[in-house]
Ligand SMILES: O=C([O-])CC(=O)C(=O)O
């Protein structure tokens with residue numbers, strides 16, 4: 333008997349200019365200017381990410397039972413090119429949510445990243461044919477296909493709330509998510525922080541990095557001196 337699968341309407345596409353500005357930043361910068369709240373700790377790159385690459389795109393959200401990928405298959409069929417698949421699967425690492433076949437299909441559907449709060453499998457095939465893939469673990473035990481699930485609804489990945497169409501950023505440090513309504517503001521603040529970190533880096537290289545604040549923050553004690 334068919335199982336229920338609520339599918340909410342797709343979100344409007346973000347401005348391409350915003351996506352390219354975010355791609356020039358990093359997850360660390362974004363989470364720093366967002367009160368260190370933007371991350372989904374424990375969801376890390378598994379395959380497909382080139383050094384220095386930053387994956388950016390609007391979220392295609394999916395909620396499924398841990399270890400079950402029936403609705404994930406449907407979500408990939410419904411993907412809009414440029415989206416990042418975000419699967420809330422309860423963070424369970426004892427069964428894979430997707431593997432090489434679904435990964436190759438996701439690439440064909442134009443998804444630019446796969447983010448799973450749960451495990452994946454078929455690493456060789458994912459590396460070969462899937463978009464950059466982020467997960468909490470790897471497990472060769474395959475998924476059930478029983479449902480139920482929900483597509484493009486609100487989800488929680490590693491404790492972080494994600495709405496369909498929120499901006500997902502994923503790089504070597506993990507995954508960050510910017511709520512859609514705050515995207516312009518957070519991007520501008522992260523660009524400003526990038527600029528100030530570049531200046532600090534130049535000072536480090538020149539040997540002139542200001543350490544004065546450390547003197548103020550610490551009362552150095554030297555026993556026996
Ligand atoms: O069986 C599945 O649906 C998951 C999998 O291994 C694949 O996508 O290759």
Ligand SMILES: [Mg+2]
Pocket residue numbers: 431432433454
């Ligand atoms: Mg497989």
